[in-house]
Amino acid sequence: MDSQARFKFDSSTHFVYRFIDFAILALCLLASSYLYGVSFNRDYLFLFLSLTLIYAYLAESVQLYRSWRVGRFSRMLVLLILVHGASFLFIISMLFVLKEGASFSRVVVLGWYGASLLALISWRVSAKHIKAWRRRRGLSMQKVAIIGLTDSGLELLEQMQQHIELGFECIGFYDDRAPSRLNPNNQSLLKGSIEEGVALAQQGKISKLYICLPMLAERRIADIIQRLGDTTVDVLLVPDFVLKNLMHARIGSVGDTDTLSVFESPVFGIKDFYKRTFDLLFSISVLLLIAPLLLIIAIAIKLDSRGPALFKQHRYGLDGKAINVYKFRSMRVQENGARVVQATKDDPRITRLGGFLRRTSLDELPQFFNVLLGDMSVVGPRPHAAAHNEEYRKQVAYYMLRHKVRPGITGWAQVNGWRGETDTLEKMEMRVKYDLEYIRHWSLWFDIRIVFLTLFKGFTGKNVY
Structure with a gap:
């Protein structure tokens, strides 16, 4: 057709x-x-x-x-x-x-x-x-070909096979690399060279051509696109690992010069208005509902140990700007210096009541006031201590991209089990992985989904002390 x-x-x-x-x-x-x-x-x-x-x-x-x-x-x-x-x-x-x-x-x-x-x-x-x-049954199928037997190309093929209702029939991959450089398990998918794949498109034997070459092959990609400019084949560029993980793919401009976002917040313009409206309505509703509980917890803390009921923690907020995050005090000490020791199991600094508050996340309820002030959001990457930020930004790739959105009371990492103590680099890497995934795929519906999941599995965790 x-x-x-x-x-x-x-x-x-x-x-x-x-x-x-x-x-x-x-x-x-x-x-x-x-x-x-x-x-x-x-x-x-x-x-x-x-x-x-x-x-x-x-x-x-x-x-x-x-x-x-x-x-x-x-x-x-x-x-x-x-x-x-x-x-x-x-x-x-x-x-x-x-x-x-x-x-x-x-x-x-x-x-x-x-x-x-x-x-x-x-x-x-x-x-x-x-x-x-x-x-x-082979009806209404579109024949497509893929340039580049790469990880992104294999992922694309897998999605086509999983969603057969889309109607894509992949006739094969086209790549210039020698078979010895390819995974032996995937060599059967290779049907020819890139030149043969382009010729196939020029002859009109396929409906779509997907280019899954790495970003470094810029000249090769440009050559393919130029040669297919006089055909009616749909040409689609699939981002490789680097682009997929860093790019929000929003085209902007400076005067008459087009720009493509790489490191930029997905929450801008009307989207920021939607998210902020949701934050305000949700936090006000929650605070009205839990006001008696907040008062009871504050009184219980004062009776349990010496010190204030509320504790201000220094954190990084949107764009890495300093904010003060409110929490119910759960320890006998208030650490906010250049070195902050994370709470561990049976930590002697935690009060009797504090252990219960931390396990159930009740110590974080005052953060709804931070949401009202605009320092935080209901959903977003959890704010880390400033000292931890300075430590891990040098060890975890793209760590500071977490601050492209407001920090949240709950987040995608938390509902997936990465909550509490991060005593190993791997744990922090996993938390950052989920945080960046949230930022890349942000939507108001995603926020609502995370809030819903938090009700069932976001308040507790095996690493929460």
């Missing part, structure tokens, strides 16, 4: 997807009103048209109907839930503001919301399985 025919097919398919969504919204409203015995009048028709317009606008804004061959299916479902929920929230808010809520049945509207969400998700899941069934 040539590119023009494929474009026409994709366009018609996307029209069908939109039609199914709007049909589901209409049928679910009709069914909800019918089952509850409410007549479908002009008010409900206006409600349907209003919601459909908002739904369509939001869906197009987030590219909900982009090709299923790109992006992740799970991300598509998340976008669907957000678009659907935001549409209903907007409509309900407008009915409240305009005082028109009495004209509509709450049961009908809630039934419409629940039924349509379930139906919208169900048809997509069903379509995914149907696509997978068709792909396994």
